[in-house]
Amino acid sequence: MSIALTCQGLARSFGGVQAVKGVSLSLPAGQVTALVGPNGAGKTTVFNLITGNLRADAGQASLHGKPIMGLKPWQVARAGVARSFQDLRLFQHMTVRDNVLAATEPSGWFWQPGGAASRAARLARAEAAMEAAGxxxxxxxxxxxxAYAERKFLSMARILAAEANVWLLDEPASGLDLSSRTRFQDLLKAARAQGVAICLIEHNLDVVMALADRIAFLDRGEVLAEGEPQAIMRDPKLAAIYFGDRK
Structure with a gap:
């Protein structure tokens, strides 16, 4: 199995609070890994450390064997890691098409060769991404x-247009109705079949169980368990932590 992204010993503190404590993960190509845990477990912070949105106090991350820790977010993105955010971060007053075209920006710098052919290729990528996202x-x-669901799928279309082979998705299905969740799940299944490594933070356990090949369970900044979804979610101790019934 090809491992697309690995991180070892990631750690980050905010003042006296250690939000992430030695987290290690491997994201295989062609699989969906779900980060599951209660609110405040450190899941989004792990994404921020991998993508350079936060500086890690310790630890390493590698993409296809090449270190990416210490790179700026735009450098991590251009290396092949696409990221979604809970707040979507769209260009609100740009068209849908231009939002998606922005994801092809590295191949659209004005000084690059290609001219009209290059612009046409970027537009074709954007159109294909919008079609795939519906x-x-x-x-x-x-x-x-x-509408809210369309904004969610616009966020996914930008990831598709970026042609990244690692996706880090933060609550991508939150707020979607059943029909939209089905569309979203089909989109991720298609990407997985094409060899994309996907890491998913999602509180909707129906979505997690429908998509995840494996689960990493986080609590208080640590990975408590990792493995097959059914086994993780049947563990009574983990269930108690997730639903706030810890002793």
């Missing part, structure tokens, strides 16, 4: 005018 019909609408 938002081609609103390509000319502004992001701010979209």
């Amino acid at each position: 938002i081609a019909g609103v390509a000319d609408a502004r992001a701010v005018d979209l």
Whole structure:
């Protein structure tokens, strides 16, 4: 099994609070790994450390064997790690198409060769991403005018257009109705089949169980358990922690 991204011993403190304590993870290509745990477990902080949005106090991260710890977020993105955020971070007053085109930015610098052919290729990538995400019909609408579910799928279309082979998705299915969740799950299954390594933070356990090949359970900044989803979710001690019934 090819491992796309690994991190070892990630740690980060905020003042006197150690939010992440020696977290180690491996993300295999063509699999979905779910980070599961109660609120405040450190899941989003782990994403922020991997992507350079926060500086780690300790630990390492590697993408296809090459160190990425210490790189800036845009450098990690260009290396092949795509990230979604809970607050989506769309360009609200740009069209859907232009939002997606922005994800192809590294191949669109004005000084790069290619001219009209390069622009056409970028547009084709954007159109394909919108089609795959099911938002081609609103390509000319502004992001701010979209319904909530459409904004979620716009966020996913940008990840598709970036052609990254590692996806870090933070609560991507939150707030979606059943039909939209099904669309989302189909999109991730297609990406997994193409060899993308996906790491998913998601509180909807139905989504987790439908998608995850493996689960890493975090609590108070530590990985308490890692393994097959059914085994993890059947563990009574982990269930008690997740649902706030710890002794």
